[in-house]
Amino acid sequence: MGINLRLFKQINRGLLSALTFLCFGQTFLVAEQQVRKPVILTDRARKLHQQCLVIDGHNDLPWALREKAASSFKQADIAEPQPQFHTDIPRLKQGNVGAQFWSAYVPSETRKERRSAHYTLEQIDLIHRMIKRYPETFEMAATADDIERIHQSGKIASMIGVEGGHSIENSLSLLRVFYGLGVRYMTLTHSDSLDWADSATDTAISDGLSPFGEEVVRTMNQLGMLVDISHVSPATMDDVLRVSKAPIIASHSSARAIADHPRNVPDEILVKLKENGGVVMVNYFSGFVVPESAKQMTEMFNVRRELKQKYPNETDYNREYNRWKSSHKMKPGTIHDVVDHIDHIVKIAGVDHIGIGSDFDGVSTLPAQLEDVSTYPLVTQALLDRGYTEQQIKQIMGQNLMRVLRKAEQVAKQLQPTTD
Numbered sequence: 001m002g003i004n005l006r007l008f009k010q011i012n013r014g015l016l017s018a019l020t021f022l023c024f025g026q027t028f029l030v031a032e033q034q035v036r037k038p039v040i041l042t043d044r045a046r047k048l049h050q051q052c053l054v055i056d057g058h059n060d061l062p063w064a065l066r067e068k069a070a071s072s073f074k075q076a077d078i079a080e081p082q083p084q085f086h087t088d089i090p091r092l093k094q095g096n097v098g099a100q101f102w103s104a105y106v107p108s109e110t111r112k113e114r115r116s117a118h119y120t121l122e123q124i125d126l127i128h129r130m131i132k133r134y135p136e137t138f139e140m141a142a143t144a145d146d147i148e149r150i151h152q153s154g155k156i157a158s159m160i161g162v163e164g165g166h167s168i169e170n171s172l173s174l175l176r177v178f179y180g181l182g183v184r185y186m187t188l189t190h191s192d193s194l195d196w197a198d199s200a201t202d203t204a205i206s207d208g209l210s211p212f213g214e215e216v217v218r219t220m221n222q223l224g225m226l227v228d229i230s231h232v233s234p235a236t237m238d239d240v241l242r243v244s245k246a247p248i249i250a251s252h253s254s255a256r257a258i259a260d261h262p263r264n265v266p267d268e269i270l271v272k273l274k275e276n277g278g279v280v281m282v283n284y285f286s287g288f289v290v291p292e293s294a295k296q297m298t299e300m301f302n303v304r305r306e307l308k309q310k311y312p313n314e315t316d317y318n319r320e321y322n323r324w325k326s327s328h329k330m331k332p333g334t335i336h337d338v339v340d341h342i343d344h345i346v347k348i349a350g351v352d353h354i355g356i357g358s359d360f361d362g363v364s365t366l367p368a369q370l371e372d373v374s375t376y377p378l379v380t381q382a383l384l385d386r387g388y389t390e391q392q393i394k395q396i397m398g399q400n401l402m403r404v405l406r407k408a409e410q411v412a413k414q415l416q417p418t419t420d
Contacts, residue, residue, distance in 0.1 A: 057281035060362030164190035224412030252357035281357030290333035
């Protein structure tokens with residue numbers, strides 16, 4: 001009598017998980033008890049962190065400036081401490097940030113007005129204005145070589161990431177225009193599915209990528225723009241890994257095996273991402289990294305959709321949503337929750353495939369000891385405490401992302417002769 005192949009695979013996976021727990025469970029529990037204390041920064045970690053090229057894959061300061069300061073650096077001069085944000089120049093220097101992808105984010109709801117591209121261009125302009133206003137601190141980077149040169153000059157190399165394919169309004173021409181304006185990655189979706197790519201937190205439309213979605217990925221490869229799989233469904237991740245000729249990134253995602261939220265990357269994708277050569281840049285948001293909070297966040301997405309249907313008026317919706325949030329306080333967790341995700345991704349994909357993508361100024365709740373951009377040295381310390389070598393920490397902090405950028409640039413050069 002034959003056995004169902006899918007059932008056979010499930011049984012094998014279950015046995016493997018059980019064996020892994022039996023072999024490593026006791027050791028892990030001991031280690032966990034040891035590392036849950038607050039991280040204490042040592043001189044060794046300080047010196048090592050200063051040697052690192054620290055690259056953060058995702059910071060939402062531009063949207064926070066739009067929302068809280070009318071996109072005005074007169075209202076919020078980030079050369080001075082700005083406690084209403086997670087990010088300002090004094091704290092960036094404390095954190096030894098060497099390069100930053102600034103997010104040009106606009107909400108998916110802008111599709112209803114057919115103004116997603118318009119608002120995205122305004123956010124790209126805001127990033128350029130920020131760099132121009134603070135030339136002693138920031139400089140725009142177009143390539144990996146630029147990042148190295150700018151970092152060596154003591155400035156923060158700045159690149160732009162567009163967060164959500166709705167920003168291109170189904171236009172490959174706009175995608176190319178964005179690249180010309182300094183955009184070096186695009187997250188294929190945000191929280192809503194598009195007609196060419198499915199989101200992790202919405203109903204599937206294409207079961208991954210549509211034919212046009214595949215063309216978007218190929219065009220990004222030709223440009224040298226990194227394909228970002230944060231926010232997309234596992235089916236979309238799978239299709240991207242099948243289509244892309246260049247390594248991909250998850251600019252601000254974590255491990256689903258640790259915190260079961262649809263925004264996180266499943267183990268089967270981590271295995272394929274290793275083969276692709278890409279990098280997962282670990283998110284700091286408590287709702288994605290703390291197991292209990294991830295369950296609450298999953299419920300939140302459903303609640304938001306139900307409330308939007310029930311209360312089409314924005315004022316009514318905001319009132320009811322804020323009421324729900326006030327009665328569902330999120331557990332913030334600690335720095336150790338984030339490092340748990342790093343450990344797991346290293347275990348599944350390897351240390352060559354991990355980076356940092358904080359999501360600062362784009363999230364409401366952060367773990368203890370990761371409250372703002374000054375705290376990156378504590379991650380270096382936490383990794384040292386867990387036995388990572390100095391070279392491995394340098395890889396995690398930025399070298400892995402630099403490798404991906406260089407490879408994407410190389411692939412683009414190979415593909416460009418075939419473009420129109």
